[in-house]
Amino acid sequence: MLPLRIGLCGLGTVGRGTLEVLRRNAGMLAQRCGRELEVVQIGARSARPEADLGAIPFTHDIFAIAANPAVDVLVELIGGVEPARELVLTAIANGKQVVTANKALIAGCGDELFAAARARGVTLAYEAAVAGGIPIIKALREGLAANRIRWLAGIINGTSNFILSEMRDKGREFADVLVEAQLLGYAEADPTLDVEGIDAAHKLVILAALAFGMPLRLDAVHIEGITRIQPEDVRYAGDLGYRIKHLGIARRNDRGIELRVHPALVPERSLVAQVHGALNAVMVRGDAVGGTLYCGPGAGAEPTASAVIADILDIARRLNGGGRDAMHPLGFDLAEDGALPVLAIDDAETAHYLRVSALDRPGVLSQLAQILSARGISIEAIIQKEPVPGQDHVPLILLTNRTREREVRAAIAAIEQLESVAGPVVHLRKEALDEV
């Protein structure tokens, strides 16, 4: 059997990791897929002096790789939307199989790209685009294929998880930990995509598309980042037996599909609460299997290369068999669940954490209770913290039971009108992560 010929576009963190693992494990990989994997061309904006390319031809023109008749598989590791989109479309038009690690590209343009791949009869694979080294795409497509997925929830941005872990363990401020995350190379020089929740939203829509057979609805995700999390809320959540995690959640209910990315309180004893630092984790609950959890490194050169190369091996095996991609990554004929509407955040149902700064005097608690009960919101727990010396307001922490978001927002607006309450109410959501 002839070698599978790979054209590698992008020689940054993931490109170099992929080259290294392809070389190190060459013999074993060839055994696993029945043919050698040969990198026949590499392209990037600038050749990296430290990267040892050996005899592999290098080009600054990545489109030359998409046009190279000697390339079977184009591996797109340049990142961003353009020119990655154009590059992938050109490769597909030229009949090449494509592997990408690019979540922004798949989440933003996936419907167009998958349609082009299907029309041309080639595969567009993207295991590395979600949760780095964790094989969550394969888990959803293959291992859990028998299940109707009820919900999935993930810690899918390692930078945000690292920052929240540090805030909790060391009582540090958000801005202070962010600087350290940048120094450690976890966060980009411009960390907006990470800390504002956009990167997690890219990954969530890909997971939801697979789980529910729905289109990629980046426009419909409710997105909140971690920038407004304060150390005292991390502490109070801990006092109540919870940790604050940044989650991407896709949940099907009777009315539609919730797609949301935001910080949330999770029970301290839950498995997801134990996922610290730059790790990622995804929980998936299916009707047959029950609850499952996938955890591991969500980024890094070789963990991401692990996912990129798994896709290359799949393609090699499929081509060996001479077949078309029988199991296309995203369903084009919408699945039953995929035709459901995506719900507005007001219609999401979850429990809530409220921190109210109130005057320390009789009657305030009953005013709060009246406002909440008038909207059908029941209280699971309430605690009053010690007043800060010299201040006449005390923090009151309320945990509600599961409630429609619109009711909670209306209650917050009413609470903020009370003369005994100072400043805005701090509002976080609370996820049990064990409900069906």
Ligand SMILES: NC(=O)c1ccc[n+]([C@@H]2O[C@H](COP(=O)([O-])OP(=O)(O)OC[C@H]3O[C@@H](n4cnc5c(N)ncnc54)[C@H](OP(=O)(O)O)[C@@H]3O)[C@@H](O)[C@H]2O)c1
């Ligand atoms: N890093 C991770 O841990 C990780 C994890 C999961 C997924 N991913 C995804 O993997 C992809 C690559 O990430 P990375 O961290 O490896 O990025 P990176 O370190 O910034 O490397 C990007 C590479 O692509 C080249 N490049 C960028 N734009 C180009 C263009 N227009 N033409 C030619 N070459 C271009 C860059 O060349 P120059 O350096 O010369 O500009 C560099 O070699 C992204 O989609 C990212 O989201 C990364």
